[in-house]
Amino acid sequence: MSQAEAAQSSEQEWEPRILTFCCNWCSYAGADSAGTSRMQYPTNMRIIRIMCSGRLNPMFIVKGFLSGADMVMMLGCHFGDCHYLKGNFACNARMTLLKPYLQAIGINPERLYWNQISASEAIKFKETMENIVKKGKELGPIANELGVHAQGAGAQTSKKTAKAVAEDSFS
Amino acid sequence: MFYGKATDQATQERGECGGAVTAILTAALEQNLVDGALVIKRSESIYDGFPFFATTKEEIAEASGSLHCAPTLSAKVIKNYLDGARDTRIAVTCKPCDARAIVEMGKRNQINMDNIYMVGVNCAGTMPPVPAREMIRKFYEIDPDDVVKEEIAKGKLIIQTKDGEHKEVSIDTLEKEGYGRRKNCQRCEFNIPRMADIACGNWGVIGPDAGQATFIEVFTDKGQKLLDTATSSGALTLTDAPPEGIALREKLDGIMVKMAHKFMDAQFAKYDGDDKFEKMFADLDRCILCRNCIINCPICYCEECFTKKDYVMAQGTLPPEPMFHLTRLMHIGPSCVDCGQCEDGCPAEIPIAMITHMVQTDLQKATGYVPGRSLEDPIPLSEWEEVQE
């Protein structure tokens, strides 16, 4: 594909980039089982495996947005299932503070999504992904909010266009 | 609630409003309740106030009088220079922001609250010293060094010269021209330090005592102990405050709180809109990473700063990556007491206290946590285990 063509197609079919943190013991295994069951789900997400949702420093999520993620998703074990007993409670508490924080600094808190998916819930994993991609498309590129500070957007890209993310810093 | 004044004539005259605070501090020291008093002392002029740890009666006496151009914060002084009151018992005169900062640091184990006696002074705002001198020249048309006393009353800033002359200008006029109180003081809704052990101030003092006595409200057992010590040793004379005085004080407080909300709305409007992030960073990108805001902040205390990790932000670039400011806002946002120290110390003149305060008010709406209100309120996220669904 020529460069011009690539630019054109990215304009037409903008795809949100979704950064997904998965806890090692449940959600990552859930993603795995969705894969081994050959389920089709959108390929927009980049998964980072962490040992427990309680490990996640909220600033990593903010850093994710600054690095060009349009949505950030945190998936962990169900309450009571955490491998380290209480990690997901810590995560839950952080998420409830992080949402108003994102709002306060001018990032739409809907760009952050937190849910619990167990190893056996491959279907839930697939459906979550589909919903999140839909939501991401609704909200548009993160560069709309971060402007020149969104990585991969660059100062030269005009606002509110899908072109803002032509260069994928994740790939 | 009482009217109090020093029994001793000389202390009464030296004091701002009857010298009650000086009498309380002196008695606490002499009766061995505390090892010393952290006061704000005047140096060259009324525009020079600095924190001073007084350990003798004479030193406490030297500090009497209110300094309205001393935007100092005692909280971090206690941590940095008095070892967080680990082994020293300290009585500290505190404006509401001092008191709130001390409470926040106490919750974080940076100050040993067992050894702290907070003698609160009401405060309707402080002024930055250098612009204050300019303001005196411009609006009062006198030499700033001739001013011996200033006072905020009835919406006016009243000054007294060494010849005994009084001059007044309305605070509104001054602040419309960019002078007057510091921006964070304009937004402040804490005028009476209810988190301190006692609160002293001239609001609510009516009748023949007006201007000659201090209204004292007691909040804690420690506060009661301070008053008992001062009265039993004969240093302080107390009379009951009349109901009209109490009502007047409440009313004045209410007016100031309302004004503070107006100022908040007006100032925060600067960043309103869909492009809030970009608007904020238009200012924040002037940062030269001197870290003064971190050094001065009473809530910032980590030995190992998160922003110095290269996995958080690239080190050695200017302006710093947004992660620098965003980390600060996340770490101190929920607990910001809006003391304004960060903004005072900012060489790039970024309205950083305002931005932090704005984030804090938003977080307060979500969590209900009022920074520095009480030692009992848990800091957000510190009690997450109890949150279950």
Ligand SMILES: Cc1cc2nc3c(=O)[nH]c(=O)nc-3n(C[C@H](O)[C@H](O)[C@H](O)COP(=O)(O)OP(=O)(O)OC[C@H]3O[C@@H](n4cnc5c(N)ncnc54)[C@H](O)[C@@H]3O)c2cc1C
């Ligand atoms: C900046 C400021 C604004 C004030 N605004 C009001 C007001 O709006 N309404 C009201 O009712 N009362 C206000 N007060 C309190 C009032 O002016 C008197 O301090 C109070 O009535 C006690 O009088 P006193 O004679 O007992 O104090 P004194 O015996 O004269 O002792 C005063 C004590 O205050 C301390 N002090 C002086 N300046 C500062 C400072 N900047 N920060 C911390 N401590 C300081 C000194 O160390 C001294 O120990 C304010 C005080 C200050 C410092």
Ligand code: FES
């Ligand atoms: S191990 Fe999965 S959330 Fe803690």
